[in-house]
Amino acid sequence: MLSVFLLKLDWKELLMGHEEWSFLLEIILRTVIMFLTIIIGLRVLGKRGVKQLSIFELVVIIGLGSAAGDPMFNKDVGIISSIVVFIVIIFLYTIVTYFIAKNKKFEQLIEGKPICLIENGEFSIENFKKENLGSDEFFAELRLRGISHLGQIEKAIEESSGEISVFFYEDEMVKYGLPIMPDSLDHPLKVITQKGKYSCTFCGYTQEKQIGDTGNCKKCKKEEWVCSSNKKRIT
Numbered sequence: 001m002l003s004v005f006l007l008k009l010d011w012k013e014l015l016m017g018h019e020e021w022s023f024l025l026e027i028i029l030r031t032v033i034m035f036l037t038i039i040i041g042l043r044v045l046g047k048r049g050v051k052q053l054s055i056f057e058l059v060v061i062i063g064l065g066s067a068a069g070d071p072m073f074n075k076d077v078g079i080i081s082s083i084v085v086f087i088v089i090i091f092l093y094t095i096v097t098y099f100i101a102k103n104k105k106f107e108q109l110i111e112g113k114p115i116c117l118i119e120n121g122e123f124s125i126e127n128f129k130k131e132n133l134g135s136d137e138f139f140a141e142l143r144l145r146g147i148s149h150l151g152q153i154e155k156a157i158e159e160s161s162g163e164i165s166v167f168f169y170e171d172e173m174v175k176y177g178l179p180i181m182p183d184s185l186d187h188p189l190k191v192i193t194q195k196g197k198y199s200c201t202f203c204g205y206t207q208e209k210q211i212g213d214t215g216n217c218k219k220c221k222k223e224e225w226v227c228s229s230n231k232k233r234i235t
Contacts (some may be wrong), residue, residue, distance in 0.1 A: 038064065
């Protein structure tokens with residue numbers, strides 16, 4: 001049955017669709033032209049458009065990619081039409097970047113602004129909620145920078161590009177803070193059996209606890225805590 005099916009299969013239509021084999025040479029030519037057009041377009045955009053992608057610049061890159069991709073293999077899409085799209089996108093990019101340089105409010109509207117996520121070793125809760133950033137993802141980003149607990153951090157800022165900038169305390173100023181190592185938050189406490197420093201698992205607020213019920217966090221009103229850490233960073 002399978003052999004009969006394979007024999008009856010129209011291999012040309014499967015591999016080439018409705019185009020002739022000679023169209024392969026045209027595809028090669030189209031791809032070369034659009035490849036060169038992409039290079040020229042990115043050169044016009046400049047290094048900033050390639051290295052630091054904001055939301056606006058990502059839209060520009062996606063637009064250029066879409067305009068370049070279709071004419072490479074689609075016979076119904078003319079190369080001139082795609083090049084016109086390139087010119088319009090680059091023109092709009094130039095206009096928008098001009099106004100971004102001239103007007104701070106316009107820049108923040110288009111590209112967003114830096115957001116402080118951690119200050120003095122604790123989460124800026126409202127800012128963190130706005131960014132829809134998962135704590136596991138964020139903690140992984142911090143661990144890659146050699147951070148084991150929030151008490152090592154003076155400030156952590158999410159830049160408009162999405163990257164995280166971290167400013168550290170000097171070793172002698174490192175505070176007790178919420179540990180962020182894997183599994184460190186898996187067993188939160190609601191009852192304290194040993195006096196010491198504890199951190200709220202939700203916001204990182206840290207205080208000394210006595211034996212007994214943990215009570216609610218003064219900052220976020222949550223009631224789950226873990227033992228704090230004050231280890232120095234090893235760099």
